Amino acid sequence: MAPVISALFLSLYLLFNFVAISSQNDEYDQTTAKTMEAFSGYQIHEPPFQGSFSSLSVDIESLQRQIDELSTFSDTPAPSVTRVLYSEKDVLARRYIKNLMGLSGLSVREDAVGNIFGRWVGSEPELAPVSTGSHIDAIPYSGKYDGVVGVLGAIEAINVLKRLGFKPKRSLEVIMFTSEEPTRFGISCLGSRLLAGSEELTELLKTTVDGQNISFSDAAKLAGYTNNEDLSSVLLKKGSYSAFIELHIEQGPILEEEATSIGVVTAIAAPASIKVDFEGNGGHAGAVLMPKRNDAGLAAAELALAVEKHVLESGSIDTVGTVGILELHPGAINSIPSKSHLEIGIRDIDEKRRNLVIEKIYQSALSISKARGVKLSEFKIVNQDPPALSEDSIIKASESACQELNLSYKKMISRAYHDSLFMARISPMGMIFIPCYKGYSHKPEEFAAPQDVANGVRVLALTLAKLSTS
Ligand SMILES: *[C@@H]1O[C@H](CO)[C@@H](O)[C@H](O)[C@H]1NC(C)=O
Ligand SMILES: *[C@@H]1O[C@H](CO)[C@@H](O)[C@H](O)[C@H]1NC(C)=O
Ligand SMILES: [Zn+2]
Numbered sequence: 001m002a003p004v005i006s007a008l009f010l011s012l013y014l015l016f017n018f019v020a021i022s023s024q025n026d027e028y029d030q031t032t033a034k035t036m037e038a039f040s041g042y043q044i045h046e047p048p049f050q051g052s053f054s055s056l057s058v059d060i061e062s063l064q065r066q067i068d069e070l071s072t073f074s075d076t077p078a079p080s081v082t083r084v085l086y087s088e089k090d091v092l093a094r095r096y097i098k099n100l101m102g103l104s105g106l107s108v109r110e111d112a113v114g115n116i117f118g119r120w121v122g123s124e125p126e127l128a129p130v131s132t133g134s135h136i137d138a139i140p141y142s143g144k145y146d147g148v149v150g151v152l153g154a155i156e157a158i159n160v161l162k163r164l165g166f167k168p169k170r171s172l173e174v175i176m177f178t179s180e181e182p183t184r185f186g187i188s189c190l191g192s193r194l195l196a197g198s199e200e201l202t203e204l205l206k207t208t209v210d211g212q213n214i215s216f217s218d219a220a221k222l223a224g225y226t227n228n229e230d231l232s233s234v235l236l237k238k239g240s241y242s243a244f245i246e247l248h249i250e251q252g253p254i255l256e257e258e259a260t261s262i263g264v265v266t267a268i269a270a271p272a273s274i275k276v277d278f279e280g281n282g283g284h285a286g287a288v289l290m291p292k293r294n295d296a297g298l299a300a301a302e303l304a305l306a307v308e309k310h311v312l313e314s315g316s317i318d319t320v321g322t323v324g325i326l327e328l329h330p331g332a333i334n335s336i337p338s339k340s341h342l343e344i345g346i347r348d349i350d351e352k353r354r355n356l357v358i359e360k361i362y363q364s365a366l367s368i369s370k371a372r373g374v375k376l377s378e379f380k381i382v383n384q385d386p387p388a389l390s391e392d393s394i395i396k397a398s399e400s401a402c403q404e405l406n407l408s409y410k411k412m413i414s415r416a417y418h419d420s421l422f423m424a425r426i427s428p429m430g431m432i433f434i435p436c437y438k439g440y441s442h443k444p445e446e447f448a449a450p451q452d453v454a455n456g457v458r459v460l461a462l463t464l465a466k467l468s469t470s
Pocket of ligand 2: 213
């Protein structure tokens with residue numbers, strides 16, 4: 001660009017920013033901008049905010065106070081947090097979030113299962129919005145940062161942009177997802193799964209009850225979501241958002257260990273769970289001689305080793321497999337196991353590779369049962385959610401945000417899964433991680449330093465700004 005034109009651009013840009021910052025109300029000064037565009041012949045809000053974010057400031061004191069306040073809506077004493085879906089405390093916490101959204105000038109909407117949306121309408125509201133968010137439910141005796149940083153932090157990111165005088169082109173939307181944790185109804189990421197269009201789940205929820213035999217529908221009604229007979233209204237279409245990005249604590253030790261400020265997530269691993277049962281003849285542990293045995297316990301042990309072998313054969317460090325449950329029946333020292341039960345979790349960021357491991361485990365289960373003369377009475381794939389890759393353009397936006405903010409970052413994989421895994425089904429997706437103390441999560445010791453939270457919010461704000469103008 002010729003120097004003269006750049007200078008013109010710059011002065012127009014400064015002027016524009018001045019206008020934007022000095023305007024106290026939320027209405028975008030369309031007339032001024034349009035007149036200026038017509039005068040200059042250039043589109044002045046493309047790209048109007050480059051370089052203007054050095055003063056981007058997070059009100060970390062307020063944000064920390066909000067994190068602390070939200071943690072008091074808990075069914076167990078501090079420092080632990082217990083906030084279960086549709087409980088009294090959950091309802092109070094939801095009210096708290098809606099109130100904050102309102103204070104930030106967002107227009108608030110809730111769907112039939114209580115996903116909460118706060119929208120900042122952009123200058124081109126007909127374009128698909130950019131969304132961000134996470135969850136605030138907390139498993140029993142957990143901490144106050146998991147999910148919460150991605151909801152309160154998102155609202156603060158909006159505040160940061162508003163204070164700066166930024167005006168989004170695409171609308172920006174903060175989402176608080178209902179029940180990321182499976183605590184009450186055994187279904188993880190309930191809200192985001194529904195948003196992402198799971199018709200299966202709308203059916204399943206009709207018959208779902210909690211541990212007290214309270215139906216999902218009744219529990220939702222008690223929490224004020226009375227209109228939940230037909231959940232199809234919750235489902236969103238692909239393309240409803242131009243981008244979704246979630247800010248979250250890492251829940252792992254890498255960023256802290258490496259003293260890196262930000263993790264830019266490139267992929268989210270997803271689990272598949274398998275239940276296996278073997279049945280043999282059992283018998284007296286002294287009387288039945290070795291050649292006569294059909295030992296269901298040894299079949300299970302052999303399968304557990306086969307799981308490790310097949311996982312290692314995948315050749316990728318990202319493939320992991322765990323036999324987390326192995327039960328023997330009748331469980332007596334003088335009795336040959338007549339039944340065994342295994343639960344196996346396989347995770348990967350590559351669905352094909354993960355499914356190949358599952359297939360190999362199945363083949364091993366068959367051959368072990370044949371060789372040992374035991375019956376493979378069950379081999380059930382309980383769930384098999386596909387992993388997700390982050391969108392390149394969102395990764396790049398987050399990376400350049402880190403660079404512009406002089407924050408160290410590294411690209412990394414999310415080995416836990418999040419609402420983002422499901423949002424990826426309907427929207428280009430990305431995630432931003434911040435360090436957390438020793439990688440602790442899901443326990444009261446969970447902690448993220450205010451400076452790290454503030455860094456995450458700044459990166460989120462700048463990434464949202466970039467995505468909202470593209
Ligand atoms: C980043 O560092 C450069 C060079 O040290 C500096 O000029 C710039 O102002 C810094 N930006 C921010 C956002 O701190
Ligand atoms: C759960 O509630 C349903 C309907 O109220 C009832 O038919 C069923 O017997 C209950 N089940 C248990 C285990 O209490
Ligand atoms: Zn979480």
